[in-house]
Amino acid sequence: MSSDIPYPEADFLGVLDTLSIEERARFETLRRFFQDEVRPDSVDFWRRGEFPFHLIPEFAKLPMAGVGMEPASYLLRGLLISEITRADLSTGILFGVHNELFMGAIDLLGSDVQRSSLMPDLASLKKIGAFALTEPDHGSDISRSIQTTATRDGDEWVIRGEKRWIGNATFADYILVWARDTADKEIKGFLVETTRPGFRATLIDDKIAARSVQNADLVFDDVRIPFDNWLPGTTSFTRTNQLLLNSRVLVGWQATGLQLAAFDVARAYVLERQAFGRPVASFQLVQEQLVRMLGNATMSLSLMVQLARMQEEGTITMDQAAMAKAMCTLRMRETVALGRAMLAGNGISMSYEMAKIFSDAEAIYTYEGTYEINALIVGRAITGISAFG
Numbered sequence: 001m002s003s004d005i006p007y008p009e010a011d012f013l014g015v016l017d018t019l020s021i022e023e024r025a026r027f028e029t030l031r032r033f034f035q036d037e038v039r040p041d042s043v044d045f046w047r048r049g050e051f052p053f054h055l056i057p058e059f060a061k062l063p064m065a066g067v068g069m070e071p072a073s074y075l076l077r078g079l080l081i082s083e084i085t086r087a088d089l090s091t092g093i094l095f096g097v098h099n100e101l102f103m104g105a106i107d108l109l110g111s112d113v114q115r116s117s118l119m120p121d122l123a124s125l126k127k128i129g130a131f132a133l134t135e136p137d138h139g140s141d142i143s144r145s146i147q148t149t150a151t152r153d154g155d156e157w158v159i160r161g162e163k164r165w166i167g168n169a170t171f172a173d174y175i176l177v178w179a180r181d182t183a184d185k186e187i188k189g190f191l192v193e194t195t196r197p198g199f200r201a202t203l204i205d206d207k208i209a210a211r212s213v214q215n216a217d218l219v220f221d222d223v224r225i226p227f228d229n230w231l232p233g234t235t236s237f238t239r240t241n242q243l244l245l246n247s248r249v250l251v252g253w254q255a256t257g258l259q260l261a262a263f264d265v266a267r268a269y270v271l272e273r274q275a276f277g278r279p280v281a282s283f284q285l286v287q288e289q290l291v292r293m294l295g296n297a298t299m300s301l302s303l304m305v306q307l308a309r310m311q312e313e314g315t316i317t318m319d320q321a322a323m324a325k326a327m328c329t330l331r332m333r334e335t336v337a338l339g340r341a342m343l344a345g346n347g348i349s350m351s352y353e354m355a356k357i358f359s360d361a362e363a364i365y366t367y368e369g370t371y372e373i374n375a376l377i378v379g380r381a382i383t384g385i386s387a388f389g
Helices: 021-048 053-059 074-087 089-109 112-123 237-272 284-313 318-342 344-348 353-366 371-383
Strands: 129-132 149-153 156-166 174-181 187-193 199-203 216-226
Touching (some): 021 353, 089 112, 089 129, 089 174, 156 187, 187 216, 237 318, 284 318, 318 344
Parallel strands (some): 129 174, 149 174
Antiparallel strands (some): 156 216, 174 187, 199 216
16 A cells, blocks of 8 residues: 555544553554454455364464453454454454353353363363354344253253354354253253264355354254353343343444455555556545545444443443444445445455455344344334334
């Protein structure tokens, strides 16, 4: 990129300048790694539907931030999620599932024994976790309609049921399974080692988005686990609200990162591409579209910075997290569509990163509550009337 462009990193409002010197150094270390080691090969892995497993030992050496990792402000944690996603959404999902959902659940809802025995290997990525909530026939209505069950049998639980779209599940060491206790009918969390008899994971390989993520269909055919594999903090589904809140915030950061990725690719392309004897970037309409892309990304980033402040203060609510997930992903959809169109025919070629970014956006738009579900959560908050069926 030309050195005379004043905003080479697209940080138009100088958000990175608000980090401490130590946090900025950690951010730059991670940025260089993910831009140099992950992003260049991400399109090839995405096209093949494979994950770059050879990089996991390298991830463990990085000054990561998150539950069980090196401590950091919520702003740095969010910016790192955004930056990882900017390099590759599939890698971002690995960390989102493992760090924020699986490790976050153990940290918040697990026993002292579970934390002391599991967290060291999880934090070093020697062991990987997955989070199994969604089922083949239930997504947004899972809290009402969950079919997977857990039945106590002496000193064991017997898990029966199926799950779908579970990230990391084909190679995870542990699955955190959400199931209905047949005794009291409450939804609880259970740690299932993937070596248990009766457990099966089948890769979902016919996706158009997040193709490197190893999503799987799971079957629990009378899987027996020790009684102590129950997370004692999960006495009902309401105990998962903090996890789901954090997850929706995480997706807002992912949506911001993917917009920055689209902007990176579109700007580089129009500066290099020639038409009518001059760079495509010299045309008025192209510049307006670039500004709209950056504007969407910057507005999303500004919203997420405010949510990070509220997380630090402990004042954030589920309604606010739902607003972030809904609006950042809505802006993201427009941003990646503008970027794809800016590359014209090349924008649909799997040889160009923009096709990957454009497709991956659909995964972000859908998971952790669809746009419509999150919009209705906010609608209920501002009207006092629930529009849910």
